[in-house]
Amino acid sequence: MDLREARRLFDPEPGWLNTASYGLPPRPAWTALQEALDDWRHGRTSWEPWAEATERARASFARLVGASPGDIAVSSAVSQQVGLVAAALPAGARVLVPEMEFTSNLFPYYVQRERGVIVETVPLADLLDRIDDRVDVVALSVVQSATGEVTDLATVAARARGAGARVVVDATQAVGWHKIDVAHVDALVCAAYKWLCAPRGTSFCYLAQDLREQITPHAAGWYAGADVHASYYGPEMKLASDARRFDLSPAWHCWVGAAPALELIEQVGVAAIGEYDVGLANGFRAGLGLPPGDSAIVSLGADVIPHDADQRPAEAGIRAAARAGSLRASFHLYTTEADVDAAVEALS
The missing domain is CATH 3.90.1150.10 (Aspartate Aminotransferase, domain 1)
Known part of the structure; x- marks a missing residue:
């Protein structure tokens, strides 16, 4: 377009x-949302068409960042998704973060300090030079919320991988106007209500396969099931084999507005x-x-x-x-x- x-x-x-x-x-996103709200008001439809919008949005986001839909989990907030990564860190793990980092990509690590996770904040300008073999995770925003500073993600990733560290990126202020390639990261989170023009309550998380094998889906529910329609009741639990096992049950109407918005950005x-x-x-x-x-x-x-x-x-x-x-x-x-x-x- x-x-x-x-x-x-x-x-x-x-x-x-x-x-x-x-x-x-x-306008297509606004119209779709109003129509869904009207259907909800009058009870005209079941919820399945609203859930389909979640899958459309997931696929669109995956294309925007160079991933496959199976690598993307959906949620409502970035900090929920970063928290899963932070909770998987072992005691003694060291996390390096810019000192002005938006706290959704900082506080989830801070709350793990009681378990022995070490968090070090440094000026953004010094971040690259502070990445060494003592660092286990480099967590940063591609574009800084406070200042708009843009980080060369490929350079950071090369330094981190050379030191044996993972890269966890908040791309909320980037995806939609700045090209992102998940080949450079181990995890990427993105709230969609800013540059992707979606309703608030929509968030994505890319997880590399080797990383998600180390993470526990602490908030697993029916929507994380291999077959969501067979996951309504217990006790048997069979979670999705891909990143969907980290999904949170979607706030339907938010995703109805998200899908057309992301598709427009793509077009x-x-x-x-x-x-x-x-x-x-x-x-x-x-x-x-x-x-x-x-x-x-x-x-x-x-x-x-x-x-x-x-x-x-x-x-x-x-x-x-x-x-x-x-x-x-x-x-x-x-x-x-x-x-x-x-x-x-x-x-x-």
């Missing part, structure tokens, strides 16, 4: 520069979306006298904008976010050049 055609499928109010907090739904193509998003971000940076960057997220600290300018965007109808003491603006498919111009004017 042509990018211009796709952009016409969104209905944003002018000034939304906050996709890093949540993305806006394309447009991550490369085209990334070029558009980063182009807008660099237009914003240029308007403020900043050099170009490589991210769809721009973080502005007090050294860039006046101390009294933090309220100006809101007064001008620009919706951005305050993160880690900075103003964070993020740009996606539905952002316009007029949005960029308005934000620059508000901050100049």
